[in-house]
Amino acid sequence: MPGLQTVYKEMTAFFQPLWPGEDKPLVLGEGKADAPVLMLIGEAPGETEVLKRRPFVGKAGKNLDEFLLLAHLNREDIFVSNVVKIRPTELGPTGRTRNRAPNKEELSLFTPWLLKEIGAVAPKALVTLGNVPLKALTDGKAAVGDCHGQWLNSRAGIPLFSLYHPASIIYRRALAPVYEQDVLALAQALKCLP
Numbered sequence: 001m002p003g004l005q006t007v008y009k010e011m012t013a014f015f016q017p018l019w020p021g022e023d024k025p026l027v028l029g030e031g032k033a034d035a036p037v038l039m040l041i042g043e044a045p046g047e048t049e050v051l052k053r054r055p056f057v058g059k060a061g062k063n064l065d066e067f068l069l070l071a072h073l074n075r076e077d078i079f080v081s082n083v084v085k086i087r088p089t090e091l092g093p094t095g096r097t098r099n100r101a102p103n104k105e106e107l108s109l110f111t112p113w114l115l116k117e118i119g120a121v122a123p124k125a126l127v128t129l130g131n132v133p134l135k136a137l138t139d140g141k142a143a144v145g146d147c148h149g150q151w152l153n154s155r156a157g158i159p160l161f162s163l164y165h166p167a168s169i170i171y172r173r174a175l176a177p178v179y180e181q182d183v184l185a186l187a188q189a190l191k192c193l194p
């Protein structure tokens with residue numbers, strides 16, 4: 001199994017020529033890269049993540065800190081990454097660049113690299129945030145509305161725990177207690193992992 005730095009080197013070489021003339025830097029994963037208790041997987045980096053070349057900083061970083069506090073974990077003890085490593089953007093009605101959901105092409109380009117990344121990191125458990133990583137790592141039929149708070153088998157051969165994306169709670173406040181309950185159930189389950 002190639003190490004993480006080898007995977008990232010190969011991935012960077014693969015993506016560099018794909019979008020000539022466009023500024024699409026890769027935001028790679030970070031954290032404990034050798035068999036952490038869990039690997040947290042989001043959708044794609046946003047503006048701040050690209051500026052800092054780090055996943056889950058800015059507003060998403062605040063969400064992550066809340067997750068870590070609830071789950072009694074430290075950021076240094078886990079690995080954090082995204083399915084898609086570039087920021088998917090579009091022009092909004094006022095001409096400003098804004099985030100959009102990753103499209104099919106981006107998902108099919110990046111998912112094989114995510115599987116290699118997971119293989120190199122070898123976490124004990126995967127935690128997906130929202131539908132994008134959940135669908136990338138299962139057969140594509142699972143939906144977070146049905147599967148949140150549950151353990152599923154993943155395509156990576158590592159148990160996967162499905163959570164809502166913390167950003168979705170901003171739009172649907174009713175999900176906040178559900179999300180909290182799910183994170184507490186995850187924290188409880190992590191105590192029992194071998």
Ligand code: URA
Binds near residue numbers: 043060
């Ligand atoms: N920032 C990330 O790195 N990932 C997300 O899914 C959202 C914001």
